[in-house]
Amino acid sequence: MSSEVVIELEHVGKCYRLGEHHGAGTDLRETIARTTGRLRRLPREEVRELWSLRNVSFAVEEGNALGIIGSNGAGKSTLLKVINSITTPTEGTCRTRGRVGSLLEVGTGFHGELTGLENTFLNGAILGMTRHEVRSRLDEIIEFSGLERFMDTPVKRYSSGMYLRLGFAIAAHMEAEILLVDEVLAVGDADFQRRCLGKMNEVEQNGRTVLFVSHNLDAMARLCPTTMWLEKGRVRSIGPTEGVIDAYMRSAGSTSTGVLLDADPTRSAQVVGVSLVDDGGTVQSILSTRDAAWLTVEVVTNHPVPGLDISFQVATRSGTGILDELLSDLGPSSISSAGRYIVGCRLPPVLTPGEYVISVWMGTAYEQLEQLDDVVGFTVEGDDLGRARRLIKLTTEWRTARVDDHLVDG
Ligand SMILES: Nc1ncnc2c1ncn2[C@@H]1O[C@H](COP(=O)(O)OP(=O)(O)OP(=O)(O)O)[C@@H](O)[C@H]1O
Ligand SMILES: [Mg+2]
Known part of the structure; x- marks a missing residue:
């Protein structure tokens, strides 16, 4: 007999009505998730329907880890929110068996004005814990988070790393049969990523079920035997991870040499273009290992935004981060x-032959205005000189001094 199905979705669809005023009286969890989640672009006047998910059907058996991949806006986070009952599907049904714990996009389920401690109780409640359960694990949660000194600080003053530590500490200390993890590896430091992956592995080993959303395909391949690829809200394919990742990478590679996005005058600042440009000013999708180039964005600022900052990240096509450079690093x-x-x-020409993707972030110390993951892809061509194990090449300065002179002389 096969093992028990713990997550089952049948023809699930989720429709958002863009531009509509979201009044009071909607689901509390969704309101919290929306107001504390990432900022969304909403056209002002017209009301437009957008199907974030359409006709999604799949089942996961107990003890399995399912990976979910797909480009920005494919519906991955929406899917986890449906499974976690943060949001209700517009059509279709979603059933889960057992308690669902989650580590969703940074800040989901946190309320900026409340302190770390208050949010721990709020978040615990959202995850299905009683006050008593939260209180009995509070010391452990606080210690694990390493945020003892900040528990009375409103979380709007937290950095994204601090948010994550608290969110992870709460999720890690509840007994959930199903663990949902959304994109948290992207923002944590190396130590956090290790703990997080370790925890997910442990959960899986204990016969519990993990759903893992990430742009880090290397981590996905290590953790999840099966992966689902979402494209524009629909299941493009589901099967053994290696094959799905291969197909996804091939399709992503063919699209991007530079992106142009529509300007939206209602936003304070916006990225309207991303490209890789050579020294002659030409947009390139292929570089030689000898060529330097420019990671380039075009930005429109409609209102002054004090402290507006931009960062570029470059990762291998399979998701290993290589560079993360911030404009304000230089002043x-x-x-x-x-x-x-x-x-x-x-x-600079530090990359070795392979396929790369560029991501762009724009925001201030207080808010994120843009996060465009893997928007532009490019290839570096050349000889790896037989050194296939390195990620970057420096061709840097060497120093040699002869130190045995006295022996030679003597
Ligand atoms: N609360 C909301 N209101 C309106 N539209 C929304 C809301 N949440 C998501 N959407 C829209 O639904 C679509 C799917 O979004 P979702 O966040 O699920 O994508 P994703 O696959 O998680 O993307 P990413 O890789 O950027 O995290 C997007 O077009 C998004 O703008
Ligand atoms: Mg998402």
């Missing part, structure tokens, strides 16, 4: 006043 940013800017970040 105060100069794109805060209203205007249109081209911002370039020098990419």
Whole structure:
């Protein structure tokens, strides 16, 4: 007899009505998730329907780990929110068996004005814990998070790393039969990522079920035997991880040389283009191992945004991060006043032959205005000189000094 099905979705669809005013009286959890989650672009006047999920059907058996991949906006987070009952499906049914614990996008389920301690109780309740359960594990949760000194600070003053530590500590200390993990590896430091992967592994080993959303395909391949690929809200394929990742990478590779996005005057600041540009100013999708280039964004600032900052991340196509450079690393940013800017970040010829993707973040110390994951792909071509195990090459300075002179002389 096969093992028990613990997650089952049948023809699930989720429709958002964009532009509609979300009044009071909607589901509390959804309101919290929406107000504390990432900022969304909403056109002002017209009301438009957007199906984030459509006709999604699958089942997961107890003790399995299912990976979920797909490009930005494919519906991955929405899917986890449906499974976690943070949001209700517009059509179809979703059934789960057992308690669902989750580590969703940074800040989901946290309320900015409340302190770390208050949020621990709130988040615990959202995860299905009683106050008594939270209280009995509070010391462990606080210790694990390493945030003893910040438990009375409103979480809106937390960095994204601190948010994560608290969210992870809460999720890790509840007994859940199903663990949902959304994209948390992208923001944590190496130590956090290790603990997180270890925890997920442990959960899986204990016969519990894990759903893991990530753009880090290497981590996915290690953790999940089966992966589902979502595309525009629909299941494009589901099967053994290696085959699904292969197909996904091939399809992603064919699309991107540069992106252009529509300007939206209602937003304070927006990225309208991303590309990789050579020294001659030409957009490139292939570089030689000898060529430097510019990671380039075009930004429109409609209102002054003090402290507006930009970062570029470069990762291998399979998700291993290589670079993460922040404009303000070099001093105060100069794109805060209203205007249109081209911002370039020098990419020296350090990459080895392979396929890469560029992601862009824009925001301030207090809010994220843009996060475009894997928006542009490019290939580096050349000889790896037989050194296939390295990720970057420095061709850097060497020093040699002869130190046995006295022996030679003597
Ligand atoms: N609360 C909401 N209101 C309106 N639209 C929403 C809401 N949540 C999600 N959407 C829209 O639904 C679509 C799917 O979003 P979702 O966040 O699930 O994508 P994703 O696959 O998780 O993307 P990413 O890789 O960027 O995290 C997007 O077009 C998004 O803008
Ligand atoms: Mg998401």
